[in-house]
Amino acid sequence: MNGKNVLGMIFANIHEETLESLTELRTMGSVPFCARYRLIDFPLSNMVESSITNVGVVTNANFNSLMDHVGTGKPWDLSRKTNGLHILPPYSRNSVTMWGNRIDAIYGNMGFLDHSTQEYVLMSDCYNLMNIDLSKVFDAHEKSEADITIVGVKAKKPVSFSNVLVFDKVADDGRILEASIDPDVETAFYSTNVVLIKKYLLEELVTAAHSKNKISFQRNILLESIKSKKVYSYDATDCFVGTIDSVQSYYDVSMSILDRKNKKKLFAKERPIYTKERDDMPTLYGMEADVKNSLVADGCVVKGTVENCILFKGVKIKEGAVVKNSILMQDTVIGENVKINYVIADKDCNIKSDVELSGAANYPVCISKGTKI
The missing domain is CATH 2.160.10.10 (Hexapeptide repeat proteins)
Known part of the structure; x- marks a missing residue:
């Protein structure tokens, strides 16, 4: 599968309430990280390095800092006439209210999906820091003939979120047989909310869920789809994955980069992380x-x-x-x-x-x- 046939969607505000004062005046995506970056730089760079050329950044509130940082997308080579980077406004279709949930946000941007020429959609949040070769996810999705592929990691389960999707039973080929939402376990194989799905299927599932006033993407779409569709997992445990679900975890993940092994994993030479540069003198x-x-x-x-x-x-x-x-x-x-x-x-x-x-x-x-x- 070619990345140019994949539309990227990044949700910049998801779980921002967990970082308290750090997201009081900014989105989760624009939280500074590791001396020069913002959290959105990581999913955005992962997409660009996998040849995705059309990316929508879904915003909700406090997005001035985000707009100033990403601009036209030039640092990521997304400032272009065809496709490129799009900031998606925080208002639902036929409404002047802010989005209340992920289903609302996707439904409110159906026009963006309709006008895109890509066949697939890759969705990602900003609170999971990783440097992953998404082209391998594309290949695994195509090889398994999956309807939906969810990137997961085997690690300590986030405790500050109430809607963590955990893969309870996974077949040898990666197909998810059983899953649950926020089970009482300390470590688990859980979703990083990086989801690959065909565009028509996403539109179909979101429209149906929105018409019935369903609000949880994990529970009402992903979990229910496991019973009726081919939903596969992609294990990203070998990559550096840092889940930021509190000020404490932001501190811990940040300080873990002082370890050379973690730094080398997150900032792999073959998959660089791009950001908006501020020219300055040497220290x-x-x-x-x-x-x-x-x-x-x-x-x-x-x-x-x-x-x-x-x-x-x-x-x-x-x-x-x-x-x-x-x-x-x-x-x-x-x-x-x-x-x-x-x-x-x-x-x-x-x-x-x-x-x-x-x-x-x-x-x-x-x-x-x-x-x-």
Whole structure:
């Protein structure tokens, strides 16, 4: 199967409520990650690297930051006359209200589906970080003659979501025989919400579900389809998969990238991750700077101690400051003699001199965008 025959749909707002202050003014897709990226960069890059040339980004609210980041899609080579990148507006068909669920969102964009020339649709969310070769998913779908293929992973089940689809029984060829929604288990083979389906079938299932006022895509479409259609799984456990379902998991997944093995898996050379670039000067290190096991982006000024940290562009660490086990987003300023540990500081935060702020490994402190302390 050629990726050019697949239409991509990325849901930018799904489960954004789980990140609290980090998504107060932005979508899940535009949450900064790993010193220079946004969460939407990963599904978008995966699609582009698999030759998908037509992608719709489904938004709902707080999408100014998202629009500023993706723009016309030029960093992903999606700024083109035919196909390309489309921002899909947050209003349902014949309605002026925001979407309440995924079925609503797809039904509200039936016009986008109708006008596309692709035969298949690949849907993805932004809260699952992965670098996956989607062309292998396409080939597996075609080889099995499946109606629906769902990418899954065998790992600890997310606890903050109430609609996780778990594959309870899977045949040797990957066909899902039994599944359930949010069973009481600690580890499971669960869906990453990357779903490949024929366009006509998606339109048929969503229209039927919407007409009966059904609201759960997992329960009312995917789970019910297992009984009547050929629904297959694709095991992505070998890839790096980080599920972000809380501020704690955002912190844990981010810090896991400091491990070289995880970094190599997520940022595989053969499948690069693209993003909107902000040109900046090289990072400046002062005479007393001491930096260990950290990711430091361009444009930073480091004059203090930094250990086990992720610093985004434009971060300034002044003399005498000690920053450990923390994530500091774009243009945050840490004053002289400040001591912080286990902190997530959103963009443009300013922590003035002689402040001490500490969380814990299992409870990082999260500072909202633009906060001054």
